[in-house]
Amino acid sequence: MREGGAVSLLRRMPLYWRVCLINAVVFVLGTVALAVAPVTVSSRVLASEAVVLAIGLTTILILNALLLRSTLAPLDRAARLMERVDLESPGERLTDTGNGAVADLVESFNAMLERLETERRTSTARALAAQEAERHRIARELHDEVGQGLTAMLLGLKRAVDRAPDDIRADLELVQTAARGSLEEVREVARRLRPGVLEDLGLVSALAALATDLTAHTGIHVQRGLASGLPDLGKEAELVLYRVAQEAMTNVARHSGADTVYLSLTRQGAGVALLVADDGRGLRPGSEGAGIRGMRERALLVRAELTVRRRPEGGTEVRLVVPVPVAGRPAA
Known part of the structure; x- marks a missing residue:
């Protein structure tokens, strides 16, 4: 003793x-x-x-x-x-506990990591929630204020075109066409800011709409592999999946020079995996920008695993694996 x-x-x-x-x-x-x-x-x-x-x-x-x-x-x-130890790889802890003062140091360091990760998730959640709220506010104002103003302008131009003399009617019709194009652009911006299709029809339909828009605006062919019957992930995780897919496809349209994009949403083990891969120029080393950093922040928010890499056969691959909540798992 x-x-x-x-x-x-x-x-x-x-x-x-x-x-x-x-x-x-x-x-x-x-x-x-x-x-x-x-x-x-x-x-x-x-x-x-x-x-x-x-x-x-x-x-x-x-x-x-x-x-x-x-x-x-x-x-x-x-x-x-x-x-x-890297905060962008949550869950990593020191396992070499040692003894005495070393054990106390390791225990304190692990507790500090836990607090930092919790605080980072909390602050990220608040920032992204504020960002989404601001997106919704801007989308609502674009739709209700700017959109309605342009609609009223179009109605006035139509009446003016109907009553205008022949020598100025062509000019008014050009202005009418420009106003109609501006109205469509405003609606498109508002729709990107607030994904109403995600709220109304669900994640699969929202991703399909993204693919359709990409093809319509850029001519890039999108091969889809969107599985049905996936488990419920919750609104927050579905929004993260949608925003990551939206950012990845925006990067494809702006930077990749790709001809084909493969978009899939499938069940993977205990999670749901989103894949956006293209056959373009590929990700340049050290070229990770604000868009990819934003994806990583969103992935950390729902404890998801994000991988962005250059494909061996050419092009870029973005893979996001979101864990299925325990309450959302089907009964065994």
């Missing part, structure tokens, strides 16, 4: 005092060894005596190094592990 209490007391001792204790033990042992050993040192050190002193010193240094290593080596390993 006493031995266990002594070991427990030693582990709770601060690191500084443990090092002092180890050195004290080594020096005491060295002193005792010299005191009881049948050796003497002459006023003029002989070669044999120098050898004995060297052996004794070497023994003390080795013993001290071994004892200190057992105490401090876990701290070095913990420091190296800390350098590899």
